[in-house]
Amino acid sequence: MRRRAACLSRSASALSLFLLGLAALLLLANGPPRAQAQTASSAEDLFVVDCLLPGQMRRLGTRMTYVGARRAIKTTNADCAIRGGEYVAYDRxxxxxxxxxxxxxxxxxxxxxxxxxxxxxxxxxxxxxxxxxxxxxxxxxxxxxxxxxxxxxxxxxxxxxxxxxxxxxxxxxxxxxxxxxxxxxPYVPASVAQKLEQLRGEHDRLTQERDALGRQLDAARQQLERSQRELNRRQSELEQARKAVSETEAKTKQARAAAGSDPARLAELERELQGRRQVASQQETELGRLRAEIAGLGRQSELLQKAAQSAEQGRVAELARYKAEAENARSEAALLTQQLQLAARTAAEQRLAAEAALRQVETARGDLQRERASAQRDEGKLKQLEARLAEREAELQRKQDEAAAREAARQVLEREVAELRRAAESEAARQAAEALAVPRIEIIDPPLPQTRGAEAPPALKVRGRGERVIVGRVSAPGGLLALLVNDREIKPESDGLFRANVPVSAPQTDVAVVAIGARGARAQVRFQLVPEGGENPVTQAGASAKPLKLPDVKFGNFRALVIGNNKYASLAELETAENDARAVAELLGDRYGFKATLLLNASRYQMLSALNKLREELSEDDNLLIYYAGHGALDRVNQRGFWLPVDAEESSPANWISNIQITDMLNAMAARKIFVIADSCYSGTLTRSAVAQIDARMSEEQRGIWIKTMAAKRSRVVLSSGGIAPVLDGGGGNHLVFAKAFLSALRENADILEGQRLYRAVATGVAGAAASLSTEQLPQFAPISYAGHEAGDFFLVPG
Known part of the structure; x- marks a missing residue:
């Protein structure tokens, strides 16, 4: 008994030690993330993965312990490994x-x-x-x-x-x-608002053309009636003149017969007759003119009538054609969907058949094992069974190969169906765009509010008089014939960007931007500029006249990571990236209260380590701004953008940092708001769809409500320097063109600054510099794809 008790004691002791060790491991796995900057041996250890943690060790009552369900998180390779998690090391x-x-x-x-x-x-x-x-x-x-x-x-x-x-x-x-x-x-996506505005403009244009033709037709008819009445009156007068001429001729004949009695009377009658003949001749001439005018008005009326009918018939025919094409596209998509569903059912049946064959093989294997146990000495029977098993396994392998081939064919069919569907959708969209062929005008600065229907043109307050620069972009699907700003023709750049100087005077200045397509379609944007007292504007139109005070809004803490890469080992050195980064970090810290981390000439590991450190440190009360100035690249096959650290090589992407890796890191951060400022070539591929527009005419109370609501929302937005085209290096003195505009906007601001308003100020500055350098560059602003954007904007609050 004593020996048995000792064994039980040792077993219990071992079990206790095992449970304590397991509990410690599970607590470590489910505890808060630990700093792993020192444990990450390479940059790959800092990539974010989908990590499946072990279940928590839980206790029920005083005797029972059990392991809870496993929990999934997004964290780095190193952190997942330390916490005992499971993740896919390759083929991510x-x-x-x-x-x-x-x-x-x-x-x-x-x-x-x-x-x-x-x-x-x-x-x-x-x-x-x-x-x-x-x-x-x-x-x-x-x-x-x-x-x-x-x-x-x-x-x-x-x-x-x-x-x-x-x-x-x-x-x-x-x-x-x-x-x-x-x-x-008002909270309307910019692309939706632009499309609605385009459709409303087209509808208004067609209505105006129809009404104008109707008015011209009515005027022509009224003129025709007036001319007809005038013709009748003149004909009556002509008849009276003819009668008077006849009477005068009779009197003249009588006077000639009695010519010897009164020569003076004969001369007077001759003069009267001549005068009446002249009046009659004039009236004949006027009558001919009136008849020709009436004939011309009749032809004009017929032409206007035919034009109105032709315009209406053309519009009806175009609508019918578009509906027919849309119905054809839907029918083709439905047919492709049916084919895909049939292929999916066939593949499912084949998988079921393969699974059934696998079960048969398993059953045969079990039968063989039993038969081996019962007939060990029967070598012949054993060989027969082995041969049968080999045949069934070969049959199973053949079926599995067939199923794999069919599965591959199904995937190819799925891709073909997807490509055909995308092609059908793009073709229908292209045909619809060509049918409309209406130019689209986007005013970048000053920012315009969304208007509905026949509202009066929006009035925007600007500081001071003099000239105001209007910056916008125009696009015309069927080609652009002319662009007019207040009846003055403007030549846009090849990407549609245009600038126009408009004199501003009291009490208000009307601005009309008109785009005329190659097929005659017109688009128009109208607004008013109302000058206030003071000098030329520093803040953009639509900002509060006075700095908005919101003491009850908790904006949280502000952190910044500023990266400037000048000196590359294998790439061309840049001129101003270091200066840009230093100036941005200093301005953010001094004026806006950011705690900024400055990285100059950073390697791949240093950049990823800095991002990972922020991932570990930031909480829901923090706001993060990331500024990157340096080389960028684009994988044109996958349309994927990259940031290039100083150890990057042009011929090898091994040390490039893709936008996807950056997005995964941002998605794993707990920060409430993140704002990426990407001043690099091809940096715009990080952006997503157009961000919702904010009405510039909102009152201070409405703006305060909007800021208070959005300050509590999780947001992930990016301001990139130039879409997916190479951006301007130099041209801004000691700073890049984009950096100069960005720094200028931050210095001149004295109010709570939303990311959208910052974008408009930067876009205006960049557009002006790009025009002076005879090149093209237009910044982009949008939410970041798959980074956890929910709503709202990023706010910079001056101290």
């Missing part, structure tokens, strides 16, 4: 491996996991995007109140992916994500 772009982590949680009702699953289907990750599944998971999460899913679902509605385009539903989901009550603040 795998659709299946990503779904394996998040799909079980999504099916269990986790809104965040449902949003991740929707993004996985939208990205594709090695397979074509599945927008139907994307919309399904986004909708589930959105209905549970997930703001990120609501924004993503609104974007699908806005772009018409996985569902029919519906701008109204897009606005509804954007508004729900923002938390704004309907009607408090």
């Amino acid at each position: 772009a795998s659709h299946a491996s990503a779904l394996q982590v998040w799909l079980p949680l999504a099916e269990a009702g986790d809104a965040a996991a449902q949003t991740y699953v929707g993004e996985i289907y939208e990205k594709g990750l090695g397979v074509p995007p599945q927008f139907d599944a994307t919309a399904l998971w986004y909708r589930r999460a959105a209905e549970l109140g997930n703001s990120r899913a609501q924004v993503n679902l609104g974007s699908l509605y806005e772009r018409g992916l996985g569902m029919a385009k519906d701008p109204e539903k897009a606005v509804e989901w954007y508004r729900r994500a923002s938390g704004l009550e309907a009607g408090h603040v």
Whole structure:
């Protein structure tokens, strides 16, 4: 008994030690992230992955302990490994491996996991995007109140992916994500607003043309009636003149017969007769003119009538053609969908057949093992069974190969169907655009509010009189014939960017921007500039006249990571990136209260380490601004942008940092708001769809409500320096053109500065510098793809 007790004691002791060790490991796995800057041996250890942590050790009562469900998080390779988590070390772009982590949680009702699953289907990750599944998971999460899913679902509605385009539903989901009550603040996606404005402009233009033709036709008819009455009157007068001539001729004949009695009377009658003949001749001439005028008015009336009928018939025919093309596209898409469904059913049946064959093989294997146990000495029977097993295994392998081939064929068919569907949609969109061929005008500065219907032109207050520079962009699907600003022709640049100087005088100055397409279609934007007292404007139109004070709004803490790369080992050195970074870090710290980290000439590991450190340190109360000045690159095959650290090589992308890696890092950060300022070549590929526009005419109270609401929302936005084209290096003195405009906007601001208003100020400055250097560059501003943007904007608050 004593010996047995000692064994039990040792067993219990070992079990206790095992449970304590397991509990310590699980606590470590589920505890807060630990600093791992020292444990990350390479830059790859700092990449963000989908990590599946071990379950927590839990106790029920005083005797029972158990392991809870595993938990999925997004963290770095090193952190996941330290905490005992499971992640895919290679093939991270795998659709299946990503779904394996998040799909079980999504099916269990986790809104965040449902949003991740929707993004996985939208990205594709090695397979074509599945927008139907994307919309399904986004909708589930959105209905549970997930703001990120609501924004993503609104974007699908806005772009018409996985569902029919519906701008109204897009606005509804954007508004729900923002938390704004309907009607408090206009919140309309820029692309939707521009499309609506374009359609309204086309409708108004056609209505105006129809009304103008009607008015011209009515005027021609009235003129015709007046001329007809005048003709009748003149004909009556001519008849009377003819009678008078006849009477005078009779009197003259009588006087000639009695010529010897009164020669003076005869001469008087001769003069009277001559005068009446002249009057009659004049009236004949006038009558001929009136008849010719009436004939011309009749022809003009007929032409106007035919023009009105032709315009109406043309519009009806164009609408019918567009409807027919849209119906053909829908029919083709439905046919392709049926083919895809048939292929999917066939593949499913083949998989079931392969699984059944596998079960048969397993059954045969079990039979063989039993027969081996019962007939060990029967070598002949054993060989027969082995031969049968080999045949069945070969048959299974053949079926598996056939199933794999069919699966590959199904995937090819899926890709072809997706490509055909995209081609059909793009062809229908192209035909619709060509049918409309209406120019589109976008005013960048001053910012214009969205207007509806026949509202009066918006009035924008500007400081001081003199000249105001209007900056905008025009695009015409069918070619641009002319661009007019207040009846003065302006020559836009090749990308459609234009600038025009407009004199501003009291009490107001009307501005009309008119674009005329090559086919005669017209688009027009009208607004008014109202001067206030003071010098020329420093802040943009639409900002508060006085700095807005919102003491009850908690903006949180402000952090900044500023990177300036000048000295490259294998690439051309830049001139001003270091100066730009130093100036930005100093200005953010001194004027706006940022705690800034400055990296100059940083390597790949240093840049990723700095981002990872911020990921570990930032909380929901923090705001992060990332400024990057340096070389950039674009993978033209995958349309993927890169930031290039100083150890990057042009011939090898091994040390390049892709936008996707940066986005994954931002997505894993707990910071409430993140603002990326990317001043590099090709940096604009980080952007997503157009951000919602804010009405510049809102009152201070409305703006205060908007800022207070948006300050509490999670946002991820980017301001890039020039789309996907190389940007200007130099041209701004000691700073890049983009950096100079950015620094100028921050220095001249004295109010709470939203990212959208900062973008407009920077875009105006860059457009002016680019025009003076005879080149093209236009900054872009939008939410960041897949980084966790929910709603709102980034705010810079001067101290």
